[in-house]
Amino acid sequence: MEDNAKIDPSLFQMVEEDESRDREKISGPSLSFGQSVWLRFKKRKAAVISAIIIILMIVVAFGSTPIINNSTLVKSHPQYANLPAKIPGMDAINGLNGKLKQDGKWVDVYKQNNVPSNKYFWAGTDYLGRSLGQRIIYGTKISLIVALVAAFFDLTIGVVYGIVSGWKGGMVDNVMQRIIEIISSVPNLVIVVLMLVVLKPGITSIILAIAVSSWTTMARQVRAEVLSLKNEEYVLASRALGESPFKIAWKHLIPNLSSIIIIQTMYTIPTAIFFEAFLSFIGIGISAPETSLGVLLNEGQKNFQFLPYQMWYPAIVLCILMIAFNLLGDGLRDAFDPRGER
Amino acid sequence: MARYLLKRIFYMILTLLIVATVTFFLMKMMPGSPYANEEKMTAQQIRIMNEQYGLNKPIWVQYLIYIAGVFHGDFGVSFQYSNQPVSTLIGSRLGASVQLGLQALILGVILGVIIGAIAAMKQGTWVDSTATVISIIGKSVPNFVLAVLLQYYIGLKLGWFPIAGWGSFSQTILPTLALCVGPLAETARFIRTSMVDTLSSDYIELGRAKGLSRTEVIRKHALRNSMIPLVTLIGPYAVALMTGSMVIENIFNIPGIGEQFVKSILTNDYPTIMGVTMVYSIGLVIILLITDIVYSLIDPRIRLAGSED
Amino acid sequence: MAERVLDVKNLKIDFHTYAGEVKAIRDVSFHLDKGETLAIVGESGSGKSVTTRSIIGLLAKNAKIVGGEIDFHGKNLLDIKEKEWQDIRGNEIAMIFQDPMTSLDPTMKIGQQIAEPLIKHKGASKKEAWAKALEMMKAVGIPNAEERINEYPHQFSGGMRQRIVIAIALICEPEILLADEPTTALDVTVQAEILDLMKDLQKRVKTSIIFITHDLGVVAGMADRVAVMYAGEFLEYGTVDDIFYNPQHPYTWGLINSMPTLESQTLESIPGTPPDLLDPPKGDPFAARNKYALKIDLEKKAPFFKVSDTHYASTWLLDPRAPKVEPPAEIQRRWAKYAKMKQTASNS
Numbered sequence: 001m002e003d004n005a006k007i008d009p010s011l012f013q014m015v016e017e018d019e020s021r022d023r024e025k026i027s028g029p030s031l032s033f034g035q036s037v038w039l040r041f042k043k044r045k046a047a048v049i050s051a052i053i054i055i056l057m058i059v060v061a062f063g064s065t066p067i068i069n070n071s072t073l074v075k076s077h078p079q080y081a082n083l084p085a086k087i088p089g090m091d092a093i094n095g096l097n098g099k100l101k102q103d104g105k106w107v108d109v110y111k112q113n114n115v116p117s118n119k120y121f122w123a124g125t126d127y128l129g130r131s132l133g134q135r136i137i138y139g140t141k142i143s144l145i146v147a148l149v150a151a152f153f154d155l156t157i158g159v160v161y162g163i164v165s166g167w168k169g170g171m172v173d174n175v176m177q178r179i180i181e182i183i184s185s186v187p188n189l190v191i192v193v194l195m196l197v198v199l200k201p202g203i204t205s206i207i208l209a210i211a212v213s214s215w216t217t218m219a220r221q222v223r224a225e226v227l228s229l230k231n232e233e234y235v236l237a238s239r240a241l242g243e244s245p246f247k248i249a250w251k252h253l254i255p256n257l258s259s260i261i262i263i264q265t266m267y268t269i270p271t272a273i274f275f276e277a278f279l280s281f282i283g284i285g286i287s288a289p290e291t292s293l294g295v296l297l298n299e300g301q302k303n304f305q306f307l308p309y310q311m312w313y314p315a316i317v318l319c320i321l322m323i324a325f326n327l328l329g330d331g332l333r334d335a336f337d338p339r340g341e342r
Numbered sequence: 343m344a345r346y347l348l349k350r351i352f353y354m355i356l357t358l359l360i361v362a363t364v365t366f367f368l369m370k371m372m373p374g375s376p377y378a379n380e381e382k383m384t385a386q387q388i389r390i391m392n393e394q395y396g397l398n399k400p401i402w403v404q405y406l407i408y409i410a411g412v413f414h415g416d417f418g419v420s421f422q423y424s425n426q427p428v429s430t431l432i433g434s435r436l437g438a439s440v441q442l443g444l445q446a447l448i449l450g451v452i453l454g455v456i457i458g459a460i461a462a463m464k465q466g467t468w469v470d471s472t473a474t475v476i477s478i479i480g481k482s483v484p485n486f487v488l489a490v491l492l493q494y495y496i497g498l499k500l501g502w503f504p505i506a507g508w509g510s511f512s513q514t515i516l517p518t519l520a521l522c523v524g525p526l527a528e529t530a531r532f533i534r535t536s537m538v539d540t541l542s543s544d545y546i547e548l549g550r551a552k553g554l555s556r557t558e559v560i561r562k563h564a565l566r567n568s569m570i571p572l573v574t575l576i577g578p579y580a581v582a583l584m585t586g587s588m589v590i591e592n593i594f595n596i597p598g599i600g601e602q603f604v605k606s607i608l609t610n611d612y613p614t615i616m617g618v619t620m621v622y623s624i625g626l627v628i629i630l631l632i633t634d635i636v637y638s639l640i641d642p643r644i645r646l647a648g649s650e651d
Numbered sequence: 652m653a654e655r656v657l658d659v660k661n662l663k664i665d666f667h668t669y670a671g672e673v674k675a676i677r678d679v680s681f682h683l684d685k686g687e688t689l690a691i692v693g694e695s696g697s698g699k700s701v702t703t704r705s706i707i708g709l710l711a712k713n714a715k716i717v718g719g720e721i722d723f724h725g726k727n728l729l730d731i732k733e734k735e736w737q738d739i740r741g742n743e744i745a746m747i748f749q750d751p752m753t754s755l756d757p758t759m760k761i762g763q764q765i766a767e768p769l770i771k772h773k774g775a776s777k778k779e780a781w782a783k784a785l786e787m788m789k790a791v792g793i794p795n796a797e798e799r800i801n802e803y804p805h806q807f808s809g810g811m812r813q814r815i816v817i818a819i820a821l822i823c824e825p826e827i828l829l830a831d832e833p834t835t836a837l838d839v840t841v842q843a844e845i846l847d848l849m850k851d852l853q854k855r856v857k858t859s860i861i862f863i864t865h866d867l868g869v870v871a872g873m874a875d876r877v878a879v880m881y882a883g884e885f886l887e888y889g890t891v892d893d894i895f896y897n898p899q900h901p902y903t904w905g906l907i908n909s910m911p912t913l914e915s916q917t918l919e920s921i922p923g924t925p926p927d928l929l930d931p932p933k934g935d936p937f938a939a940r941n942k943y944a945l946k947i948d949l950e951k952k953a954p955f956f957k958v959s960d961t962h963y964a965s966t967w968l969l970d971p972r973a974p975k976v977e978p979p980a981e982i983q984r985r986w987a988k989y990a991k992m993k994q995t996a997s998n999s
Contacts, residue, residue, distance in 0.1 A: 011947035012972045015938070178353070185357045185627045189585040190619050197607055197615060198368050274484055281486050282589050282604050301490050301593075305498070315487045322482035330478075544753040550709055551748075552768040552819065553741035555733075562767075563756045570758060642803035643757055 037259075040335040047331020050324035057321060061141035068134045076128035084124045084309055100307070124309050126299060135291050136314050142292040143273045143321065146207055150272035151265045153211030154218050159261055161215065162222025163249055167230060173223070180216050188213040192275060196284055203292075206285050210272050218264045222257055229256055259336035266329030270322045277318055293318045350634070354627045361623045362412050362616075366405055369612040417617030421610075428617035432599060436621075438508050439591070439598035442517055443583040450522035451579075454529025455569065461530065462537030462568075463560065473530060480527025486589040489520035493593060506595040517594045521586045525579050532575060536568040543567075573637045580629045584622055653684035656826050656859050657706070662719035664701055664710070673928045675701045675714075677883040683827065688853065688860040690874035692867055692906065696925055698883040699863045703829040705729070706861070707746050708736040723827075742772040745820035749832040751812035755804035762788075762800035765818050772823050787818040790855075791848060810841035817848065824856045831863045846873050867910050871895060876961070879903050882925050882936035884952070889962030896989035899956075899964035901943040904982045919979070935966070943968065943976050 041047060084100040099106040124132045165176040183191075192209040199205035229235055235252050243251075254261075273293075279285030280294025281301075288295055293314050300311030392398040399407075411418065417428035454477075461473035497505035497516055504513045540546060541564055549559040587600035595601075599618055606614035664676035676698045683689050691699045704710050706721060706728065721728040723744070731739075740746075745768075748754040756764060765787055766780035775783065781800075788796035791814040804812060813833060820828055830849065834842040850873065853860055862874055870877055871891060878888035879902060887900040898904055905921040923940035926932050932939065938948035947953075947967050956969035967973050978986070 009972050011945065011950060012967065012970065012974065013946050014974065014976075015944040015946055015949065181353065182357045182360055185354075185630065186361055186619075186623050187581045187584050187626055189581070189588070190622050193603070193607060194365060194368055194615075194619065197610075198371060270482065277484055278486065278585070278589060281484075282592060284604070284607050297487065304490060304494055308494075311487075311490065315491075319479075319483050319487070322484070323478060326478055326482050544748055544750060545756040547709065548746075548748060548754045548816070548819070549756070549767075551707055551740055551746040553737045553739070553771050554767070555737050558771075563759070567756065567758055641758060643805045 037335045041331055044331040044334060046327045047335075050327040050331065053320065053324045054328060057140060057324075058144060061137055061144055064134075064137045064141070068138050076130060077125075078128065084307070124307075124313070126296075126310060127303065132296075132310065132313060135296060136293070136317050138291050139293040139296050139314060140317055140321065142203060142286065142290075143276055143318070146203065146210065146276045146292075147269040147272045147325075149207045150210045150214055151268050153207075154215050154265055154268045155261065157211070158215035158218025158264075159222050159257070161219040163226055163253060163257075165219065166223040166226025167245065167249070167253075169227075169230075177223075180219060183213075184216050189275075192279065193284065196279065201284060201287060202290070203286060206276055206279060210275050214268055214271065218261070218268070221260050221264055225257055225260055226253060229253055259332075263329060263333045263336060266325060266332055270325040270329070273318070273321060273325070293321075347635075350631055354631060357627055358412075358620070358623055359409070362409055362620060363405070365616045365619050366408050369616055370401060370404075412620060417620060418613040420606075420614050421612065428613050431602065431614060432617055432621055435597055435599050435602050438596055439587050439600060442514060442521060442591070442596065442598060443580075443587060445514060445518040446521035446583060446586075447525055447579055449518060450525030451529050451572070453522070454526045455533050455572070457526070458530040458533025459537055459560075459565065459568075461534045462541060465538060465541075470534075473534065477527040477530040477534075480523045481531070483523070485520050485524055485586050486593060488523055489517070489590050489593045492516050492520055506593075508594075508596045508598075513594075517590050517596060520593075521583060521590050524582045524586060528575065528579070528582075529572065532572060533568060536571055537564060540564045540568045570637070570641045573633055573640065576633045577626065577630045580626055584625070653687070655682050656685050656723070657683040658720075658722040659702075659706070660720045660722070662702065662705065662721065663717035664698075664705060665715045665717050666711070667713045667715060668929075671929050672715075674931050675883050675928060676705070677931060679719075679880075679883070679885055681878055681885065681888065683859050683861060685826075685859055686853070686857055687875040688850075688862055688873055690862045690864060690870040690877045691880050692864055692870060692877060693880035694865055694925060696928075697880045699880050700831055702880075703746070703831055703861055703863055706827070707740055707744050707829055708733075709740075709746075738772070741768040741820075741825070742823045743825050744827045744829065745823065745825040746829040747813075747816050747820050747831065747833045750836045751809050751816050752836065754816055755812055757804055759803070760801055761804060761807070761815050764804075765800075765815065765822060768819060768823050783822060784818070787822050788815070790852065791815070791818045791821075792844075793818075809837055810845065813837060813841075813845055814848065817845070817852065821852055821856055821858070825858055828853075828858045828860045829863075830860055832865070833862075834869060835864070835866070842869070849873070867906050879906065882931060883928060884936060885965070886935075886937065887962075887964040887966070889958065889964075892989070892992070893959065893962035896985045896992065897958065897962065898982060898985070899958055899962075899969060900937075900966045901941045901968070901978075902937045903964075904978055905940075907985070908979050908981050919981075943978075945973060 099108050101107075126132055126135065161176065161180075165173045168176075191213040192206075195209035195212060196205055199208065229252070232252075235248060238248050238252060276285060276292060277294035277297060280287065280292050281298045283298060286292040286295055288299070296314035297311060297318070300307075300314060304311045389398070397404070408418065415429050417432070420426050420428050420431055457473045457476060461470045464470050493505050493516060496502050503515045504510070505516070507513050541560075546559055546563055549563050550556075554562065584600070587598055588604055589600070590596070591598040591601035592604055599621065602614065603618045605611075606618065659682065660680050662676050662679045663674075666673040666675050679698070679702060681689065691702065693699045701710065701714070705714075705716065706723075708728065708731075710716075716729050719729065723739075726735075728739075755761065762781055762784050765784035766775075766777070769775045769780040769783055770777065785796055785800055788800060793799055793811060793814055799807075804815075807815065813836075817833075833849070834845050837845060846869065849860065852858075862870070864870060874891055876888065876890050877894040879886045879894065879900065881902055887894065887898065887903050889897075894903060895907065898907055902921075905919070908919040909921060921940060926936050926939060932949070933952075934950050935941070935944070935948040935952050938944040941948065945967050953965045953967040953970070955963040955965050957963055958969070968976060977983075
């Protein structure tokens with residue numbers, strides 16, 4: 001209180017208008033939706049690393065096309081059959097130096113089979129002497145193709161179905177929902193299997209089968225969101241102004257649906273990868289001499305006891321692919337929906 | 343309630359009818375003959391066989407006969423196991439699949455709830471991160487890969503459990519473990535999210551304001567509220583277990599439906615494929631109906647009033 | 652002098668966020684007498700909820716108490732352990748939350764929810780607690796209480812649910828009831844009923860109430876004293892008459908001016924937004940939005956000038972050196988009314 005007396009009396013004057021006005025500025029820059037999603041996504045290290053891994057895998061898998069193709073992969077080299085991994089400079093590490101554990105001892109299989117010493121198979125070879133590394137890269141490409149095409153169908157069929165069902169409402173919606181209900185009362189796998197029985201097993205059939213069975217979740221989620229968006233004021237306004245439904249869908253619905261669509265797509269992809277591997281593994285999907293991760297696992301499993309690397313390598317690649325997509329999906333979900341902040 | 347149930351059952355039957363119809367015509371479209379060694383049969387033999395299986399009748403009559411049969415639990419006769427009715431074939435294999443599925447479901451859900459709840463309570467700590475890693479790995483590693491690894495390393499190398507076969511309880515352990523990982527991971531994720539949500543809700547805060555301790559609030563209010571929605575996952579779990587059983591039963595050589603299904607597909611045994619398809623669909627629609635009823639019983643907010651979704 | 656049940660001294664609370672320390676409560680002091688109702692009025696984000704939460708020990712995890720003291724029966728509530736808190740919460744200090752739609756457990760019978768504190772604190776048997784819960788339900792005016800005690804929250808309307816929340820809060824007859832915007836989420840007609848109910852029960856249970864609201868209109872019939880809070884600080888406090896008819900701080904003027912009355916022709920609003928508490932202004936926090944701001948307001952927050960025994964305001968306008976300003980017409984009208992009230996009071 002005492003020091004109040006010392007205050008400069010000139011301070012007891014009204015503040016000029018403009019002086020007070022400029023203090024009213026908003027502190028801190030405001031971020032657009034996309035910017036804040038990106039900022040939140042960047043903070044999730046696991047998701048960022050997953051995205052990098054996925055990009056690398058895509059680059060390697062598709063970039064290999066000129067070098068690794070089906071015709072090089074079907075050629076067998078019996079003299080190189082069942083060789084373990086041998087990587088230059090890894091001589092000290094058992095398992096990566098061409099040695100294999102046989103009866104409890106590490107034996108140099110390359111020497112045993114008189115393989116030229118300058119021949120290296122980074123991931124070993126299979127029972128026909130084909131490079132396992134090349135086959136894994138090719139298999140990864142097949143898995144990615146299956147996944148991406150399935151995702152594409154998810155996006156087109158699922159999103160369009162969901163938007164139409166939600167937007168039309170009433171009878172149309174009712175019928176469309178009943179159809180989804182019926183489809184989802186049959187296990188996906190059964191649909192896939194039936195289609196594979198009818199169509200000829202192969203990549204196209206698998207993609208088609210997965211596409212037919214996987215879009216319902218997307219359609220349901222999109223519909224639910226459209227139902228609530230439909231009554232948002234800005235949508236009502238454009239409807240009242242007589243904008244065409246297509247324009248409304250494109251201008252208002254799709255941007256607002258983008259987060260669910262992206263997240264759901266990210267979950268469709270690992271499911272599709274799993275399905276391909278699963279079907280090929282039990283022998284009703286892609287089958288030899290074609291190559292996919294499922295085929296490799298199927299072949300590797302037969303010799304697992306003696307040549308564990310033949311299953312381990314494709315299994316590791318498959319798991320990394322699945323984990324990366326799942327983590328990316330989680331990261332995107334959290335980035336789009338800050339409520340789930342961990 | 344009664345009206346709702348009737349409506350549901352009507353849709354169930356409609357669904358099954360559609361599934362039966364679609365599978366029937368798909369199988370009819372299939373090229374080739376049902377008989378394994380047709381080349382060696384004379385025209386006379388084929389005619390007699392066709393008559394015996396009713397394949398000489400017009401297709402719509404065959405269809406009606408099939409549908410009528412399905413409603414009596416008759417799925418026709420297997421092409422591969424001569425003269426053995428598909429229903430008998432499936433019936434003899436149902437037990438193993440159901441037991442395996444239930445064991446995996448119960449183990450997976452219990453472990454999942456524990457992991458998920460602990461993760462939510464220790465949100466943001468290393469415990470939470472560990473639980474997240476477990477559930478991501480469980481979700482990502484295909485169960486057949488895990489099955490092969492378990493079979494080799496735990497069954498063969500360590501010799502703790504039998505590596506294959508069916509009959510004793512110890513033989514069920516490895517396949518149960520391989521199969522339970524999916525539901526476990528899904529449950530853990532679900533419970534964690536749902537629990538985190540519940541823990542931040544107003545009624546938990548009110549519980550604390552009543553003077554309840556953190557553990558009391560979790561026990562009395564949070565746990566139940568976050569576990570109730572778990573019921574909605576039973577349908578997806580059933581699907582996952584059906585899928586999983588196909589490959590797990592194969593790896594562990596278990597005489598279940600999944601193993602039979604794969605065998606039938608590989609041998610083009612169409613009546614059995616159709617039969618198993620129907621059994622899977624019937625199983626799923628019944629499970630979905632029970633799920634809905636159970637949900638309405640344990641969550642007072644849900645009333646099976648009508649069709650508004 | 653009335654018995655004091657709560658004494659808050661120089662409370663300072665920060666919140667740790669990614670952006671930095673948010674200084675949510677910056678030196679707040681007040682007290683609560685037995686049986687009275689203190690209303691804390693302020694915009695959202697002014698720190699009124701944080702203040703009440705610190706009194707019941709339910710601050711968010713990232714909150715940090717920087718200083719101060721909350722004296723309750725000789726105990727400093729800022730120091731006590733979680734175990735002691737559990738004996739106080741719901742028993743001696745209870746709380747009502749803003750949204751009745753979400754503050755009840757959706758899967759538990761309401762009877763059980765009402766009985767819960769009684770079982771916890773008074774060691775009542777299930778049966779006794781149930782009987783008392785029924786009694787409370789009747790007391791808070793829920794019709795058909797005997798039947799409805801077995802129902803679930805979703806079967807009640809918002810107003811009924813808030814009555815149930817009040818029953819839960821009062822079942823142990825707490826000394827202090829913290830009501831955080833208890834009527835904000837309700838329809839206007841229901842609001843009045845709930846306020847009446849609270850007043851009525853306050854007399855019966857003899858509890859003291861801290862009533863948080865952003866709506867000055869609700870305060871008039873409810874509170875004995877009013878504190879005006881802004882940006883984590885009190886700007887003015889006094890009896891209801893002091894604040895309504897003799898307001899001194901320009902922010903209080905703004906609040907009163909933005910309140911619809913029978914006489915008011917237009918609704919005034921206060922321009923601008925509250926300051927960023929990551930970096931609070933050093934002077935009067937309201938200065939930036941204040942038409943009547945003095946240069947000193949930008950430099951230094953005013954001390955509390957005593958207006959009367961019950962009425963204090965933190966504005967430099969009360970300093971003798973300050974220029975005379977002309978408050979808004981509505982305020983002048985109220986001042987005149989206040990002077991008349993004073994006169995009749997002294998005459999009689």
